[in-house]
Amino acid sequence: KAGVTQTPRYLIKTRGQQVTLSCSPISGHRSVSWYQQTPGQGLQFLFEYFSETQRNKGNFPGRFSGRQFSNSRSEMNVSTLELGDSALYLCASSPPTGRVSMNTEAFFGQGTRLTVV
Amino acid sequence: GESVGLHLPTLSVQEGDNSIINCAYSNSASDYFIWYKQESGKGPQFIIDIRSNMDKRQGQRVTVLLNKTVKHLSLQIAATQPGDSAVYFCAETALSGGYQKVTFGIGTKLQVIP
Numbered sequence: 182k183a184g185v186t187q188t189p190r191y192l193i194k195t196r197g198q199q200v201t202l203s204c205s206p207i208s209g210h211r212s213v214s215w216y217q218q219t220p221g222q223g224l225q226f227l228f229e230y231f232s233e234t235q236r237n238k239g240n241f242p243g244r245f246s247g248r249q250f251s252n253s254r255s256e257m258n259v260s261t262l263e264l265g266d267s268a269l270y271l272c273a274s275s276p277p278t279g280r281v282s283m284n285t286e287a288f289f290g291q292g293t294r295l296t297v298v
Numbered sequence: 299g300e301s302v303g304l305h306l307p308t309l310s311v312q313e314g315d316n317s318i319i320n321c322a323y324s325n326s327a328s329d330y331f332i333w334y335k336q337e338s339g340k341g342p343q344f345i346i347d348i349r350s351n352m353d354k355r356q357g358q359r360v361t362v363l364l365n366k367t368v369k370h371l372s373l374q375i376a377a378t379q380p381g382d383s384a385v386y387f388c389a390e391t392a393l394s395g396g397y398q399k400v401t402f403g404i405g406t407k408l409q410v411i412p
Contacts, residue, residue: 185341214400216402222404223387223402223403223404223405224342224387224402226400226401226402237399271341271342273341286332286344286347287332287344287400288344289334289341289342289343290341291339291340291341292340292341
């Protein structure tokens with residue numbers, strides 16, 4: 182079974198540009214979460230999608246947005262890039278549990294390393 | 299707000315010794331905890347998990363201990379090997395509005411000295 186796939190792996194953009202990152206979850210996983218990872222900040226939660234709906238959102242400005250398609254693939258978009266947006270962006274998918282009261286681990290992709298210059 | 303934090307940002311351990319990585323959490327509603335290992339250039343990988351109805355769980359060379367009284371989580375690695383060098387994250391999970399909310403700590407860097 183293929184793991185979580187993120188594309189591209191590396192990206193360099195200039196300030197003011199916008200960027201779109203892609204994530205393909207593990208087959209059968211419907212929940213996709215996005216995280217920003219910077220040195221010293223750990224993993225900062227961006228948002229989570231489930232069945233094409235955003236159901237959880239972290240404390241990031243509106244420049245950060247996302248969506249999920251019917252095949253569970255997800256994209257995140259950052260508009261008007263700033264230098265501080267340079268980070269590793271991680272996507273994670275979680276399997277269905279069959280019970281809303283059961284939580285489960287997330288499986289991470291390799292991430293997209295975004296550098297804003 | 300609720301947060302998950304780590305006591306030690308960097309831990310250096312001699313090869314063959316045991317490692318203990320600690321984590322404090324603050325959300326008393328959290329009921330599922332996970333340790334992840336992140337090697338350089340890779341995404342976090344699941345190591346071991348524990349639910350709040352347990353206080354200890356063992357895997358291969360790893361043990362997770364949960365003390366709900368003081369909201370403390372630890373990861374013990376037996377006979378630490380150079381391949382264990384990585385950043386370790388603890389994560390707490392609480393159900394919110396019918397779905398889970400995951401909060402990660404900053405991470406502890408484990409350096410294994412050969």
